[in-house]
Amino acid sequence: ITEATIPGAFTKKGVIEDYTGTWCGWCPRVSYGIELVENASDKVFAVAAHSGDNMQNTFTAQLGAQFNPGGSYPTAILNRDVDWTYPEPNNVSQATAYAQGTTTTGLSVNSILRGNNIQIHVGTGFTSNMSGSKLVVMLLEDGILEDQENYTSYYGGVSVIQNFEHNHVLRHSFTNVLGDVIPSGEQVFLHKNA
Numbered sequence: 001i002t003e004a005t006i007p008g009a010f011t012k013k014g015v016i017e018d019y020t021g022t023w024c025g026w027c028p029r030v031s032y033g034i035e036l037v038e039n040a041s042d043k044v045f046a047v048a049a050h051s052g053d054n055m056q057n058t059f060t061a062q063l064g065a066q067f068n069p070g071g072s073y074p075t076a077i078l079n080r081d082v083d084w085t086y087p088e089p090n091n092v093s094q095a096t097a098y099a100q101g102t103t104t105t106g107l108s109v110n111s112i113l114r115g116n117n118i119q120i121h122v123g124t125g126f127t128s129n130m131s132g133s134k135l136v137v138m139l140l141e142d143g144i145l146e147d148q149e150n151y152t153s154y155y156g157g158v159s160v161i162q163n164f165e166h167n168h169v170l171r172h173s174f175t176n177v178l179g180d181v182i183p184s185g186e187q188v189f190l191h192k193n194a
Contacts, residue, residue: 009127010106014044014098016084018168019068019075022053025151027074028161032154033088033095034076034168040092043099046168047138055144055166059173066178089154104128107135120174124182134179139172 020027049060076084085091108123148164
C-alpha cells in the first residue's frame, strides 16, 4: 500500500477462530453457526483449528495452547477477544458486530498460485501511529471431506455426518500464529495534514 492509495478509513472485518475436531460431537453446532454468519456477512472470516484428528498440525496446536488451553470443545473465539456465546447459531449478531463500521488500520492482500507455490503480498495501512501492531498470515483449506461426529440436531441430526465438508482449515501460518510485529519502517501512514 502506498500513501497515495490509503483510504481515510478501513472497513472492519471479523474473525472466528473455531477450535474443533472430527471426534467432537458438539462441534457441528459451531460449524452451523459459522455458515449462518457467512450468509449474513462477507466481512467475517473463520479459521478452523483442528485437534485430535488428521487436520491437526503444529500451528493449530500453538493456537489451541494460547486460546483454548483447557481444551474445551467446541470453543469459538471472536477476534481473539471474546468467546462466541453458546449456542452460537443463535448469536450470529455477536459475530457480525465485529464487522460493522470502520477502523484506522487496514490490509491489502494479493496472492498468486503457480503450480504448488503460492506468493503472497501483504500491505498494511494506518491512519494513525499503531506501534506494536502484529500481522498474522495463514493458509486455509476448504472442501476437506471427513466423517464428523454429531451430537446435535444440525445437519439432519445423524450421529456421524458422512463426508462432512470441513472448511477454513488452518494448514499453515506464514507468520507466528500469534502474530509478527510489523516493523515501523513497513507501516504506511495517511498524513491527514499533508
